[in-house]
Amino acid sequence: TYTLDIERCDLESRINNTTHHTDQNGLDRLIVRRGLPFTITLHLRSGSQFEAGVSTFRLIVEIGPLPKELSGTKSTFSLTDSALKTAWSVSTNSPPGNVVSLSVSSPPDVPIGLYSLTLDQGQKVKLGEFVLLFNPWCDKDAVYMEEERDRQEYVLSQAGLIYKGTTKRIKASPWTFGQFEPGMLDICLKLLDENPKYSSDADADCSGRRNPVYVTRVISAMINSNDDKGVLVGNWSGDYDDGVRPSHWTDSVAILHQWADNCCQRVRYGQCWVFAAVACTVSRALGIPCRVVTNFGSAHDTNSNLLIEFLYDEDGNDISDDSVWNFHVWVDNWMARPDLDAGYDGWQASDPTPQEKSEGVFCCGPVPLKAIKEGELNLKYDAPFVFAEVNADVVEYVKLTNGRMVKMGGSSIDVGHFISTKAVGSDERHDITHLYKHPEGSLQEREVFERAKHHHELQQKGEEPGLKVKIKVSLDMDIGADFDVFAVVTNNTEADKTCRVMFYARIVSYDGKPGANCGFIEDLTMEVPTGKEKRLPLRLEYVDYGDTITSDRLIQLVLIVIESSPREFHKAKRTIVLENPDIAIKLLGEPRVNQKVSAQISLQNPLPEPLQNCFFSVMGASLTDGKLLIQNVGTVGPKQEAKYTVEFTPTSTGSRTLTVDFDSDKLSNIKGYLNIEIKE
Template sequence: MAEDLVLESCDLDCSSNNRSHHTADAGCTKLIVRRGQAFHVKLHFSTRGYEEGVDNLAINVETGPQPSQECGTQAHIPVSDSLQEGAWSAAVSSNDGNELVLSINSPPDAPIGSYNFSLEASTGYQGTSFHLGTFILLFNPWCPEDTVYIENEDQRTEYVVTQYGIIFQGTKNSINSVPWNFGQFEDGILEACLQLLDTNPKFVRDSSRDCSRRNDPVYISRVVSAMVNCNDDRGVLYGRWDNQYDDGISPMFWIGSVDILRRWRKFGCQAVRYGQCWVFAAVACSVLRCLGIPSRVITNYYSAHDTNSNLLIEQYLDEQGNKQKKQKDMIWNFHCWIEAWMARPDLGGGYDGWQVVDPTPQEKSEGVYCCGPAPVIAIKEGDLGMKYDVPFIFAEVNADVIYYVEQKDGTVKQTVSTFQVGQNISTKAVGRDNREDITHNYKYPEGSEDERRVFEKANKLSGLEKEEERGDASGITIKIKGSEGMNKGSDFDVFAVINNGTEQDKECRLMFCGRTASYTGDVGPQCAMKDLLNLKLEAQSEKKVPLRLNYEQYGCNLTEDNLIKMMALLHDYSTKDIYLATRDIYVKNPDIKVKVMGEPMQNRKLVAEISLKNPLNEPITGCSFSVEGAGLIEGLLEKTLDCPVEPGQDAKVRVDLRPQQAGLRKLVVDFESDRLKAVKGHRNIIIAPQPK
């Protein structure tokens, strides 16, 4: 009888496997592979080599606390002479003396997560089991049979592998690019993402069912949407929107997901304070990319929050444009969510591709603060019955806005805006820092036949028969326009532009004012006002009325969002009609400059000089720079200045970098002080590979 096989060691060959599975950026200390794709392990036997026909080998794999074959979380895999597609299988790749190389293949619909695996070796009637170690199995966008497969290689690189990005903020007329370090391959992030799955209430209630459902990106994205906020669970982020952040960190401070996820994990899954929509979205994007689901951050300008599901946003104003307390519906200046790429076999044909997933806690979905995945095509087509939460997102990009303006005598005038909601829907372009406008993915052009068709379909599906009030036939229009140089610390003009397209001269009253505002639409104190009681409009003419915004008035009440909400109300004395225009003005922060000194090369020290010029007419104090960059710097680095920075002078620091990885990297910077807050900057750095 042949001598028993004795396993001396097992080499998981993490470096080679991780490279071929597109996970090498996460390091080579653990085996991280993608489902539907083979990986190999090297087995070293001490007594003798493997003999085909004499030795019987099998691999056991299992995931979760209660693995079972029935749940798909356990598999017994006999070693054969060839791999089997679409199922767990193992085969001999090479046999060289006492070293045996096995190839192991996972099915493209296997549950993701951390797996233990072992070897069973038997010779005759005797058998022995050897623990081989652990591996982490992820979704595989490179595998055509995986439901997250995305065909284009550039898109796979952008939406799965790239660790940095751009998030768009500001206003639809002044779009602001904010850099973000997703850092999905940084140390500890994969462990934090797996811990997030193991902390979710569905796992706590029934771990077997939860782990078995981790084969489905629809299920995973829904869990992540719920767990990135902490409203129902031990989620990652605590949301706050009242500018009271002294017991935590302002949402405007963050420049990446890495520090947030590490804090959450380090402090026993206590929610990190604080987040707002772009922070929730960016962290969810990091988690999904880490798990292998292609994802990207989306910004929707003038995003509606429809609280009563009637596809109408009802705004109540007094005759001076002040919001009234009975108002519940809201229009956010911008709102961020993510899109995740996946097939939707649960919905039948036609709904594969990008799905909206929104982790910002707004409304409950099936009793939990989560939203999506909702097929973008279902939103565009008005298919409100498709899972999940399509009606809510449809309203965010398509709702009509009705303004009810109450006069002093108690009468109410009504004005309708059908074009305000859902504008300039934006995401970062593939392979570039440019903005890509994807509004056409969500809605047909306003006024087109397709837009009318979708509008009518959505009304019927929502159970409402909303009357259409489109456009304005009176011949009078009013718009608000900005000017050059709307920079923080500067005085500048904003204009109400009124067109009288009628054949009659008009005498009107114009109330034109500005209030500091947050991006959610909440307004603060008035910072500029003009009330013209007898404004004359000549027939077939245009009049431009300026309103001066002085830094002395707006600066002290400006929130970290740097927004001023402008509103113009025009009363036509002859017809008693009211015309309304609104616009959000973004007050631009100064630029951050990043100068790189030295030759950017892998594993070679590099110095970045970071500076910002004080644009205010007063000193700024408490100045500090925070820096992140996946592959450039470990974690979040903060540099504080000891002295105030005088007007026109530079705040300046130097930061040491030691690039660990070659290729394009992004250094992301935040600047904070007493008078200038949440100033962002970035610098792309191309790192040359280390010479061999």
């Protein structure tokens, strides 16, 4: 037998990374996906020669600090004639000589992460290191996706849209996931190593990384920092002085870098869409297909009875503990579920926003969308919580001064509507409500509620006799403007009605917490003749709402109508979102790879007062070199324009997204984006 005298080993990262769809990570280190062969080349010193059947050696791959064959974190294997499907293998068809090309194959179910590669011929020679990722292109991998356009969107796309607002006004907000930006992959691997399970048993944790279900749960727990060295601190208080306002973030790259560069100190602050976006970045970086999902009208069911109860006193004040969030954002990950019965593969919901504990840790999911849709609440993980977010019923009561509770008539509050994600390959909104629930009022929906042990009477929708109350709004409700909203009371009875009307507006945050009043009509007596409709305008003025409105720009309108005879309570509630000014982005010149190009950015101040401390923040994967470009533009007067010309150098060809954020003392969380095609 010949001992190979190795001068150097070429891991062929340029060819391998391109073949394995990891070239966006760079070509200077080997990053491959499991279940697909990769090539390495041994260059032997002169006088040393390889000859098939004569030269013998073994390769050793190892992951983690204490690798073991038994746990699958170490594998030793010799030359075979061809690649094996179920174990690590190495083969060659090189002729005799001093250059040996080896084809190394990994099984599609081994742990992902950083591996060392060693050649053993009695004496061990370390050949190098490589990163192994999940492989949505391999039909034997648990994360396999059939359609290439889906893989392009859910694994390779570095930019996306996150939906916010209300059911009546859904707004798309751009986000840079940036999973292939410099340093991101190492930070995502570090995030796995910082999880408490790794600290308590590193080898068992590394072994668990073969399973996307396990990895998704670790990601869900590590994006929040409630019980570990996780990434983000949640804050819904409105006080962000010792950190970054959640609405200011535009990308995951800055957040993950700040966490990793500061010894895993928690990053202040995040809210649901920030938690979800960072989870999406980590999932895509590791090769798990992922999308960010928004649920409009999201219930938080703390006592798991699938019922949200709102209480008001006789003056219309909200005295309830429960709330329905205007929207809530989580992620779906795509994977097989061999741990469950057949039929639950595919999209799985996972929620990294810390709300409830699961197995003692703040994380949620993954739970199959099919289990949510069919009310199979005993399936792993955390099905009851996600089911309630999209299905809980809302009942509203008035608590009378004598303590008696009276159920309110009028409009019901919708829970779990317009469940939204960015469409594949376009900037359209894709409605995926049908994947989470059967159509409202359908026979299947009733059956699911029964299966979910949800027995209370479903509210019937549709026209009711008696008084009908609703709120109407005007089309143009711009931030900075004054405008009217209307209480509308219709009398469908055969008798004239005398009513007491309360109609008020208050600031509200996206998680449903009410703030200051910004418009009020109190104790007005209204006569409504039979068969007639009465309208009552309420003027909302910037001078009243400007100082207290949050960066969510949401105002909640509440109308309470009390009939005098018989004494009955009716209520309508509506949340409006005020329109932002648009950020105009204009490209100056044709963008080409590795050549400087400029973009002109502008925004008109819509407020009747000056904006102080105005600045633009600009980011784009493969455009701004992984950095956030920040420009302070000072003070901008009423109806004046803030302007900034930004210069950047694209580093790769293809479709890229430039994301812009505008912030100031009185106007913040203004986002804009421009899709750019980069040419050679």
